[in-house]
Amino acid sequence: MIHMIVAMNNTRTIGHQNTIPFHNPEDLAHFKAKTLHHICVMGRVTYESIPVKLNQRTIWCLTSSLDYKPKHDNVVVFHDQQKLLEAVLSCTEDIFICGGLQIYRLFFPYVKTLWLSRINDEFDGDVKLDRFEDHMTLVNTVQYNTFVCEEYQR
Ligand SMILES: NC(=O)c1ccc[n+]([C@@H]2O[C@H](COP(=O)([O-])OP(=O)(O)OC[C@H]3O[C@@H](n4cnc5c(N)ncnc54)[C@H](OP(=O)(O)O)[C@@H]3O)[C@@H](O)[C@H]2O)c1
Numbered sequence: 001m002i003h004m005i006v007a008m009n010n011t012r013t014i015g016h017q018n019t020i021p022f023h024n025p026e027d028l029a030h031f032k033a034k035t036l037h038h039i040c041v042m043g044r045v046t047y048e049s050i051p052v053k054l055n056q057r058t059i060w061c062l063t064s065s066l067d068y069k070p071k072h073d074n075v076v077v078f079h080d081q082q083k084l085l086e087a088v089l090s091c092t093e094d095i096f097i098c099g100g101l102q103i104y105r106l107f108f109p110y111v112k113t114l115w116l117s118r119i120n121d122e123f124d125g126d127v128k129l130d131r132f133e134d135h136m137t138l139v140n141t142v143q144y145n146t147f148v149c150e151e152y153q154r
């Protein structure tokens with residue numbers, strides 16, 4: 001099944017200057033718990049923005065650079081959006097679309113479950129999530145100490 005996972009603040013900001021402008025350790029733990037042992041699909045910008053190796057996960061990273069060398073041994077590099085899409089659609093495991101915006105836009109039409117962390121923060125960043133709410137149904141809400149996780153289904 002194809003999942004999407006994203007953290008968004010009150011201005012719909014998800015990123016700023018190639019990083020996530022809000023720091024929420026509890027949400028990072030939630031991201032880890034959800035994605036552990038699964039395939040994570042991400043753009044090259046997001047992959048490079050993560051300062052640590054995402055252990056016990058396989059990263060499928062999209063880049064146009066043909067000689068791209070990722071920093072970690074758990075990364076499979078794709079250069080062709082269509083080949084990546086075919087791999088995602090033919091995968092029988094749970095797979096997580098992890099951003100950033102370009103990757104969310106490419107894969108959103110195929111996402112079945114969306115895990116949205118709503119971060120109560122007002123920062124106005126340069127990368128904002130498109131409205132998806134008209135295409136998905138909110139089926140569950142979990143209140144954590146520092147954020148709210150909403151689960152949407154198509
Ligand atoms: N809040 C959250 O949950 C969350 C999650 C993830 C990311 N983010 C944030 O989102 C921002 C990054 O998003 P972004 O949209 O700028 O970048 P991105 O989606 O992470 O990566 C974009 C890159 O993907 C590659 N790419 C995209 N389409 C391609 C195609 N058709 N063919 C080949 N390569 C392709 C290109 O890499 P090359 O340039 O190498 O060709 C492109 O520069 C950052 O601020 C990040 O922190 C936030």
